[in-house]
Amino acid sequence: MVDNVKTIIYAGLIAVLIRTFLFEPFFIPSGSMVPTLLVGDYVFVDKFAYGYSHFSLPFSPPLFSGRIPNWSPKRGDVVVFRLPRDTSVDYVKRVIGLPGDTIQVTQGQLYINGQEVPRTDDGDYTDTSGGGPVVMRRYTETLPGGKVHSILKATDQGFFNNTQVYTVPPGDMFMMGDSRDNSLDSRVLDDVGYVPIENA
Secondary structure (H helix, E strand, O other), X not given: OHHHHHHHHHHXXXXXXXXXXXXXXXXXXXXXXXXXXXXXXXXXXXXXXXXXXXXXXXXXXXXXXXXXXXXXXXOOOEEEEEEOXXXXXXXXXXXXXXXXXXXXXXXXXEEEOOEEOOEEEEEXXXXXXXXXXXXXXXXXXXOOOOOEEEEEEOOOOOHHHEOOOXXXXXXXXXXXXXXXXXXXOOXXXXXXXXXXXXXX
C-alpha cells in the first residue's frame, strides 16, 4: 500500500515537472488557426523552445522579467502565448511581426515593412470549424525569411482586411491567425494588441 502511494506521488511529481519545464498539452478551442490547426486538435507545446519566463512557472510568480536564456520566437513560428490583458488566458497565433517591423493589411493583402507578402492562390477550402460549411479561399503565403504556410480568406473587405499601419514596439511581437477573417489577434490593439515576447 505504501509503495503504491509513493509510486503515485512520484508519477505526479514527474508529470508536473514535465508539464512545467518540457512539454504542455494545449487544446485548440477555435478556428482562428485553420487550416494549420483545427478545432479540437491537441498540440504539445515545447516549453524550452524560447527559454523560460515567469509564465513558465506554476501560478506565474513575477520572480524575474524576460526569458532565460534570452531566445525569441522567429517570424512565422506558431506560438502559444499569454494574452497581455489577461495572462490567465492562452492564445495560439502565428508570429507575423517582430520588434521594429511595420505591419499593414490593405484589401486583404499583408504588407511587412512596406513590402507585399507574396501569396499564391490554392483554390477553395471548405471550413467546417464554425459548425456549418463555409467556402473560403486558401492561399500559400511566404513571409520574409522564407517561412511558408497556408492562410484562409473569406473577403477583402472590413476592418481586418484594411488596417492602420502598426509599428511593433521593442520587446513585442505582432500575432495573426491563419484564418485571417476569423481571428481576434494583434490587429485589435485594445484586445490582443502587441504581445510581449516574454508572454510566449
